[in-house]
Amino acid sequence: MSQLLTRAPASGGLPAPVPTGPVRLHINGETQTLQLAPWTSLLDALREYAHLTGTKKGCDHGQCGACTVLVNGRRINSCLTLAVMHEDDDITTIEGLGTPDNLSPLQQAFVDHDAFQCGYCTPGQICSAQGLLNEGRAHSEAEIKELMSGNLCRCGAYVGILDAVSEVANSQGEMVK
Amino acid sequence: MYPFTYSRATDVADAVRDKAGHDGSAYVGGGTNLIDLMKMNVEQPAHLVNVAKLPLAKIEDLPNGGLRLGATATNSDTAWNEQVKARYPLLNQAILAGASPQLRNAATNGGNLMQRTRCYYFYDLATPCNKREPGSGCSAIGGFNRIHAILGASEACIATHPSDMCVALAALAPTVRVSGPQGERSIAFEDFHRLPGDHPEFDNTLAEGELITSLDLPEKGFAKHFAYLKLRDRHSYAFALVSVAVGLEMDGDTITDARLALGGVAHKPWRDHSAEALLKGQHATAETFGRVAAHVVANAVGQGSNDFKIELARRAIVRALKQAAEGKQEAGDVYLGGQ
Amino acid sequence: MTQTNHIGKAPNRVDGPLKVAGTAHYSGEFNVPHLAYGYVVSSPIAKGKVVAIHADEVRALPGVLEVFSHENVPYLAWFDKSYKDQIAPGGSPFRPLHSPDITFNQQPVALVVADTFELARYAAALLRIDYEQEDHETNLETKRTEGYAPGGGKTGFQAPPPPRGNPDKALKNATHSIEAEYAHGAQHHNPMELFTTTVEWRGDGKITAYDKTQGVYNVKNYLMGVFGLGKDEVRVVNQFMGGGFGAGLRPQYSVFMAVLATLELKRSVRVTLTRQQMFSIGHRPNTLQLLKMGTNPDGTLASLQHHALHETSQFEDYTENIVNWSGMLYQCENVKLGYQLAKLDIYSPQDMRAPGAASGNVGLEVAMDEMAYAAGLDPLEFRLRNYADRDQNVDKPFSSKKLRECYKQAAAKFGWETRTQKPRSMRANGKLRGMGMGGGVWDATQTKSAAKALISADGKLTVRSATGENGTGTYTIMTQIAAETLGLPLEAVTFELGDTDQPEAPIQGGSWTAASVGTAVKNACDALGEKILKLAQKPADSPLKDAKYDEVEFVNGQLRLRLDHDQAVVLRDVLQASGETQLEADSSALPNMLKQQGYSMHSHNVAFAEVEVDEDLGTIKVTRVVSAVAAGRILNQKTARSQVLGSVVWGLGMALMEETVMDHKFGRYVNHNFAEYHIPVNADIPHIDVIFVHEDDDIVNPLGVKGIGEVGMLGVTAAIANAVFHATGKRVRDLPIMLDKLL
Ligand SMILES: Cc1cc2nc3c(=O)[nH]c(=O)nc-3n(C[C@H](O)[C@H](O)[C@H](O)COP(=O)(O)OP(=O)(O)OC[C@H]3O[C@@H](n4cnc5c(N)ncnc54)[C@H](O)[C@@H]3O)c2cc1C
Numbered sequence A: 001m002s003q004l005l006t007r008a009p010a011s012g013g014l015p016a017p018v019p020t021g022p023v024r025l026h027i028n029g030e031t032q033t034l035q036l037a038p039w040t041s042l043l044d045a046l047r048e049y050a051h052l053t054g055t056k057k058g059c060d061h062g063q064c065g066a067c068t069v070l071v072n073g074r075r076i077n078s079c080l081t082l083a084v085m086h087e088d089d090d091i092t093t094i095e096g097l098g099t100p101d102n103l104s105p106l107q108q109a110f111v112d113h114d115a116f117q118c119g120y121c122t123p124g125q126i127c128s129a130q131g132l133l134n135e136g137r138a139h140s141e142a143e144i145k146e147l148m149s150g151n152l153c154r155c156g157a158y159v160g161i162l163d164a165v166s167e168v169a170n171s172q173g174e175m176v177k
Numbered sequence B: 001m002y003p004f005t006y007s008r009a010t011d012v013a014d015a016v017r018d019k020a021g022h023d024g025s026a027y028v029g030g031g032t033n034l035i036d037l038m039k040m041n042v043e044q045p046a047h048l049v050n051v052a053k054l055p056l057a058k059i060e061d062l063p064n065g066g067l068r069l070g071a072t073a074t075n076s077d078t079a080w081n082e083q084v085k086a087r088y089p090l091l092n093q094a095i096l097a098g099a100s101p102q103l104r105n106a107a108t109n110g111g112n113l114m115q116r117t118r119c120y121y122f123y124d125l126a127t128p129c130n131k132r133e134p135g136s137g138c139s140a141i142g143g144f145n146r147i148h149a150i151l152g153a154s155e156a157c158i159a160t161h162p163s164d165m166c167v168a169l170a171a172l173a174p175t176v177r178v179s180g181p182q183g184e185r186s187i188a189f190e191d192f193h194r195l196p197g198d199h200p201e202f203d204n205t206l207a208e209g210e211l212i213t214s215l216d217l218p219e220k221g222f223a224k225h226f227a228y229l230k231l232r233d234r235h236s237y238a239f240a241l242v243s244v245a246v247g248l249e250m251d252g253d254t255i256t257d258a259r260l261a262l263g264g265v266a267h268k269p270w271r272d273h274s275a276e277a278l279l280k281g282q283h284a285t286a287e288t289f290g291r292v293a294a295h296v297v298a299n300a301v302g303q304g305s306n307d308f309k310i311e312l313a314r315r316a317i318v319r320a321l322k323q324a325a326e327g328k329q330e331a332g333d334v335y336l337g338g339q
Numbered sequence C: 001m002t003q004t005n006h007i008g009k010a011p012n013r014v015d016g017p018l019k020v021a022g023t024a025h026y027s028g029e030f031n032v033p034h035l036a037y038g039y040v041v042s043s044p045i046a047k048g049k050v051v052a053i054h055a056d057e058v059r060a061l062p063g064v065l066e067v068f069s070h071e072n073v074p075y076l077a078w079f080d081k082s083y084k085d086q087i088a089p090g091g092s093p094f095r096p097l098h099s100p101d102i103t104f105n106q107q108p109v110a111l112v113v114a115d116t117f118e119l120a121r122y123a124a125a126l127l128r129i130d131y132e133q134e135d136h137e138t139n140l141e142t143k144r145t146e147g148y149a150p151g152g153g154k155t156g157f158q159a160p161p162p163p164r165g166n167p168d169k170a171l172k173n174a175t176h177s178i179e180a181e182y183a184h185g186a187q188h189h190n191p192m193e194l195f196t197t198t199v200e201w202r203g204d205g206k207i208t209a210y211d212k213t214q215g216v217y218n219v220k221n222y223l224m225g226v227f228g229l230g231k232d233e234v235r236v237v238n239q240f241m242g243g244g245f246g247a248g249l250r251p252q253y254s255v256f257m258a259v260l261a262t263l264e265l266k267r268s269v270r271v272t273l274t275r276q277q278m279f280s281i282g283h284r285p286n287t288l289q290l291l292k293m294g295t296n297p298d299g300t301l302a303s304l305q306h307h308a309l310h311e312t313s314q315f316e317d318y319t320e321n322i323v324n325w326s327g328m329l330y331q332c333e334n335v336k337l338g339y340q341l342a343k344l345d346i347y348s349p350q351d352m353r354a355p356g357a358a359s360g361n362v363g364l365e366v367a368m369d370e371m372a373y374a375a376g377l378d379p380l381e382f383r384l385r386n387y388a389d390r391d392q393n394v395d396k397p398f399s400s401k402k403l404r405e406c407y408k409q410a411a412a413k414f415g416w417e418t419r420t421q422k423p424r425s426m427r428a429n430g431k432l433r434g435m436g437m438g439g440g441v442w443d444a445t446q447t448k449s450a451a452k453a454l455i456s457a458d459g460k461l462t463v464r465s466a467t468g469e470n471g472t473g474t475y476t477i478m479t480q481i482a483a484e485t486l487g488l489p490l491e492a493v494t495f496e497l498g499d500t501d502q503p504e505a506p507i508q509g510g511s512w513t514a515a516s517v518g519t520a521v522k523n524a525c526d527a528l529g530e531k532i533l534k535l536a537q538k539p540a541d542s543p544l545k546d547a548k549y550d551e552v553e554f555v556n557g558q559l560r561l562r563l564d565h566d567q568a569v570v571l572r573d574v575l576q577a578s579g580e581t582q583l584e585a586d587s588s589a590l591p592n593m594l595k596q597q598g599y600s601m602h603s604h605n606v607a608f609a610e611v612e613v614d615e616d617l618g619t620i621k622v623t624r625v626v627s628a629v630a631a632g633r634i635l636n637q638k639t640a641r642s643q644v645l646g647s648v649v650w651g652l653g654m655a656l657m658e659e660t661v662m663d664h665k666f667g668r669y670v671n672h673n674f675a676e677y678h679i680p681v682n683a684d685i686p687h688i689d690v691i692f693v694h695e696d697d698d699i700v701n702p703l704g705v706k707g708i709g710e711v712g713m714l715g716v717t718a719a720i721a722n723a724v725f726h727a728t729g730k731r732v733r734d735l736p737i738m739l740d741k742l743l
């Protein structure tokens, strides 16, 4: 199988938009019920409906990592998943990791190592790095580089990103070399 | 993206029933392929049945010594599973060579098998594509076809199956267990994906309404002598131009059993039985590897921008066979190039 | 040492906490009430006409507010001039939704506006449009003989200087000579942030456009011209830009669309382009270059000839300086430079990081490597023998040039002396190892800029200038300059930017922001300082009684005599005693033409790269890069280093993977997304060393800065290409060097 599912063209009446319904999400520890149609991605739900714009849209197609958030502690691209698929899931966005006055260790390390320039990929990088630390599978610089490769940075801040993530991984006793 | 209704299935029967009850409906696992295509208006399902939270996420031993990979287990959980690492390191490495950590965390095993072949034109509604619109023509033939097939292509379509995981699976030869309106059945992995022929709109042989429930790996895992080699246009987060999965069993330097599959070269993960036969009983020498590699690509056809893949595939096969024979590659938490 | 000495240090970015916490707001993140969403519909053909737009079907969908196209766009400005922005090249700018004519693929043909983003996107998909297609041409190869020299050009464009000496004869008589063609395809800026504009309807015909742009004033003037808006009716804001690299120099069609819809619907509207549409807003042009070089017996250049041809659109003569640099980087008496354009059915190219130089530099620096080999010389030695102490293009000395020092320090750090000259002579880890180098030159310019400084009675300083922050560290360096000028800690200073309510600053590009805005900031703070001094001198017993401004200094919150530190007053006391709640001063800065006219002002760099090539598989791994930059004074070591690191990543991308592929049958880019247009990922990037060679230069500007956003990208691409040659003996002259080119 895998034939495409396509709809009848315009003349036969356009498929009507599907009405919204309540979707309950636990975002950064707070339970929020948003009125959403099934076609709203988790990313758009966060940015346009919950007004949490820390999570970024860089491609909307899983090709850049800017939209990375933690769902039940694991990093995924929020652009390629629907909000309705996360009913009752725990969503952590960059806003949930720390605030400008109270930065998380990763956020502080990113500042200290100047691990960004424009800052647009940065929330995704940091959420991804947090996911990486949660996974506990980065034991060397080569591994961090590979496991941080799902996040593009057009400013090219990769050296700083590596240094920042290594520093925090080291401080948490993750690195073996 | 077209509008659609949505439901979350609670168990397999519910999923199958729900899907059968909705015209133009689709299962969704991680969504990393389907939602991507829906955003491009390539796929326009009217209803989605979410199967990601079905109780099919387990990875467990089978009585016959094999290992069952649940269809909704994520690619990450599968790759990092201790059994997989210990017994099927080839699968571990292939999965970790694919996509990105975030995508692997979302992607399910079932979805990975079912992901559509990859082609620029298939994604772009501005250009004709037989796979999208049968009979409209293939833009890749005579167009830009760097990522396209050199083996088993047809005049209708030259797209390639982009999965890394499936290349390893082709070598490991599991059975795909499915459940559908007609009940359950098993499909040999090799028969699961198909070549384009005159019907490129079909990527595989799953029947309407069928749900993949698991992948059952046989006992033999080629854990000592294996290689997964992926060649691409950047060092990570890129689809394979060519990838090679090799599993060998060796007695000294004699090859007693062999599996060889290629990715990025055909409409399906490309397993070559005749090449495997050529390897069996041979000494693991450069000469043997060269002969076998030449055999695999003997009938390969380039399409212009992908001509290089014939030579690249030949060389990659030689390299992967050598690596597998040396038995140096190991399972791990990441894929670091396999070199 | 004083604590309020900030310039040249390495403080963290002042906007860092906002960025890492996700609270910096980019253009698409102003969630104004009652927002509608616009989705752009792009042409699927490269040339032809829109014959019909079946908009009514779509308008009928509940929640769809309007479909805008050339059919219903209201009266807009008629003259080309109104559409010309500050850096528009010669020709007629593209006017969105102006006529049914299609002049490039993915041309925006309609805007669908709806209550939600999802609905707008869906409605856009449903919109049926009939086209009449015409034959197009998008292949530069077909225009090899049809190149023409552009007449004028955009601001900053300089036609190549006339030939000097007798280049052809010198080439004929040369001891050794080479001739080769170099090429690269189109490349797209692809900043991570999508082009987005949120336009807030403020009622009464007034709007605020939160636009992704590198120049808020440029956009404001454009909008005033196109929509006939008054000065007070439009405000343009951009406080954070998610990368520009040149893509945001000119107003993009996203801002046109969003403003159009807002004015028509009298409702706030956001328009965001898709990543695919980001391939329709300008690019580094597909370029062909021919280089000829010859040497004298002593290894000096006898002749240097560089000719470039690149694509442009049918409607504009996009220009960039590709070949001029070749006439100034090395000493050579016989030089011929040529530059031509060819028209194709594509969108106009657009300045992209180190525009022109990045392209020309690859030709020049790979040719230099080829020439060095032909002459039997080490590539570094060859460059040293041809070191230019004067800019021969204009026959002037450089205001400062420490390229020789860059060569020296970078070569030492890199270990260039361990390199063996013969190709294929080095191996490591079972692979071929190669080492290569390349250097470059970029303009140090300053343009007119203004700033305002305000200080409150409690000693808090605010400085404003409508410049931009797209990652270059503008907030931070301006804060440093202001704080140091008035002797304050960084925390006491707030720098505000990116708003047309602020004093005008130039477009943020060309690496001139530090020099231009920095000088304006310094001047504004000095002007404020003079006012403060006057206040301080009011009391009869003021220790600064008769001091002139240049006899005092602001340090550590004090104002004191330079020569007698004990004669001091506390800044805050002065302000509080004055009874004023706030003091302010405006200032602008212009380049000092008189001082500068006798000099050529440029920054320079060199990059050394090491690669390992798997010969069987053609895979290339860059294992090390050392980059040395001489760009005057470095204001912030940390952000400057980041800029150079980023430049190296760009150079690597250009060398090994970046290329937008045109399918000429459709006249359409095929890999228009981030999955197939590859930019480097973390795993591609090696260890990179950055060296800044300090230059004292009070000619370029009072701060002595030259800018580093572009120069760091030069040399890198060529260094990698040259390293690949050194490793493999294969000379790849068409970029990017993908593995198939080494098989
Ligand atoms: C940018 C990008 C890069 C990528 N790079 C790589 C790469 O390098 N290597 C690689 O291997 N892959 C790569 N991928 C593909 C990725 O691996 C697949 O998208 C993923 O495996 C699909 O799994 P999913 O669960 O998300 O599938 P979904 O998107 O949920 O579904 C895909 C299809 O499978 C069907 N389906 C899902 N589950 C079942 C089931 N249980 N039974 C029957 N049908 C089902 C759906 O109906 C749909 O048609 C990449 C993807 C992206 C977006």
Ligand code: SF4
Residues within 6 Å of the ligand: B118, B119, B120, B121, B122, B128, B129, B130, B131, B132, B137, B138, B139, B140, B141, B156, B157, B158, B159, B200
């Ligand atoms: S190769 Fe297949 S998928 Fe691609 S354009 Fe041709 S028919 Fe379509």
Ligand code: FES
Residues within 6 Å of the ligand: A056, A057, A058, A059, A060, A061, A062, A063, A064, A065, A066, A067, A068, A077, A078, A079, A080
């Ligand atoms: S926006 Fe989700 S991966 Fe790019």
Ligand code: FES
Residues within 6 Å of the ligand: A115, A116, A117, A118, A119, A120, A121, A122, A152, A153, A154, A155, A156, A157, C192, C242, C243, C471
């Ligand atoms: S910091 Fe700009 S894209 Fe990463």
